[in-house]
Amino acid sequence: MKGFDVTVKDVSRVYGDFKALDNVSIDIKKGEFFSLLGPSGCGKTTLLRIIAGFDSPDVGSVLLGGKDILPLPPEKRQVNTVFQSYALFPHLSVYENVAFPLRLKKLTHKEIDTKVRDYLHLVQLDAHMAKKPSMLSGGQKQRVAIARALINEPSVLLLDEPLSALDAKLRQNLLVELDHLHDQVGITFIYVTHDQSEALSVSDRIAVMNQGKVLQIGSPYEIYESPATDFVARFIGETNLFTAVVKQCVPFGDYFLTTLDIPELGTEIKVTDYDNLPPGQQVSFTVRPEKIKITGDAPTRVGKDINLFKGIIEEPIYSGFQSKYYVSLEQGTVVKVIQQHANYMDEGPSISWQDEVYVSWSAEDGYIVEVIDS
């Protein structure tokens, strides 16, 4: 595995009253595709700029391959950036943009030429090298920016929301390309994005950030299935989130079957958890909409670990491959349910507006997000 590992240790950065980064520590392994994910203003771009050398932290350290890089100016760091706005040099052709880093190194014309052609080939821009950036489409500009950032063979490639200016279809395609590129060059990628689906689909690991803090670091599925905080649960994907009080906790196979009292639902919910929580403990509880089953008739599957509720469809949203339903439960709370349409439907979905339905999920499909200290 090429590339270097990046260690961010206790980094804080304050602009006036605004804490852009609040004691952030992240360990990024060499060769990893690592994403910094969070809403705008969460500090992810500030952290990227600190690693690149365009900003410096008030306290903390940044190590690249074990060496402190904070004293180095950006041009001395083995880190290259793909900028959100591409930042291509408008006065230079595609070829010269990619050759720019090499020209600074005083290589021979032949060395430069071979390498530039290699990298333009890597990003499939062979046919466009004589063009000026203004003549390229957004996706092509992005690939020029990537080639320019890679040609110096950096140890770490920083990508600052590189796909945010592109339309959805193109974004998907470039994302797959980026993933291939990462496999090909094998260096560490640090990818900044506010788009959770981008981060989930390509990253080895993700750090979810909010208000200058890292809330959770983990693999995409850890972050999705076992969110560490309410914010992470809400930010990644869609979810139903409730505050609850533990009523009872009994052993259940390898876990504990916990009964939660949820005042909002006006009822009790069963959920499995690793911990034996004491009765009276306040927690937040989540269940993802796609894990909830929705049926017209009372489901046959009943057991002590099944949560079953009756409700009325308030808002069905059909979107081709799936439908989303807002179901108003008898107790008054609305839950979101997503149903995949796996089979051919001649007459559309069987569930429609104002239908009476049953929603149910197994105790294992819910998740206790946070234990709230009181």
Place this chain on the structure above:
Amino acid sequence: MNNHRTTHHTQEIRGRRLGISYAAPMGLWLTLFFLVPLGIIILYSFLKKGLYGGVVWEWTFSAYRQMINPNFLRVFLRTLWISVLATAITIVLALPCGYAMARSKNQVFWLALVIIPFWTNSLIRIYAWIAILSSEGFINEALRALGIIQESLPLIYNQGAVITVLIYMYIPFAILPLFTTIDKFDFQLLEAARDVGATKAVSILKVLLPNIKSGIITAIIFTFIPIFGAYTVPLLVGGKDSYMIGNIIVDQVTKTRNWPLASAFSLIITLVSTLGVIWMMVSTAKERARLKTPKGMVDTSEALV
């Protein structure tokens, strides 16, 4: 559809006709106060000199023949030298100013500082320089008071004084166009250059300067042209070594009373200025063509790969 297109077509023609009438006041102004006087100067340069000024209506090339004279040639070369040197220094000084202003948060404040000197008459400002540079001026007095010198330094009535004051007079004309172009420059390009290995200096040289070329050319033209025709500054703070074409023209009109020769010299200044403006227009047009993508030229064939 066809009908609609015809309507559109007539509208366009009407628009074009109106365009001509919009331009009429400007055209009239230029004709009256630029083209007609220029015609008169061209005409006079081919006429014979009158005994007490004015012209005798007799065609001759004598004005141009008189110009080919080692003394005048020396003045011409000197004017060129002073103009080139003063312009070069002005641009070098104005570039960092424009850059700092464009990056500043208090742009209005700095702009005001650049513009406020224009509220004072230029003659008064030149006299102020005399008060600064003369042998009993501020600088000499200050140096004497500090005991650094005994004899006054020759700071005035020479080429150095002329160049200094010319730079002072025309630097705002360089700062303003540089500021407006640098203000439009995407500073992230400098970060991109640094990111791939350029030092601060190299990124400014190889990325900033090429991208603000049009502003630099405008600044050169705006300073070089007035300096090349300068007259009051060399008259008031210059000496024998700083007599310029502008001074020749005035002397030929008021003292020697050779109006055809004065006209011929005026034409030289006009010619140099015109060449400069043409250079500016050509390079701006080139740059615009380079940066603007003509419709249909955007290649989207591979956009969805």
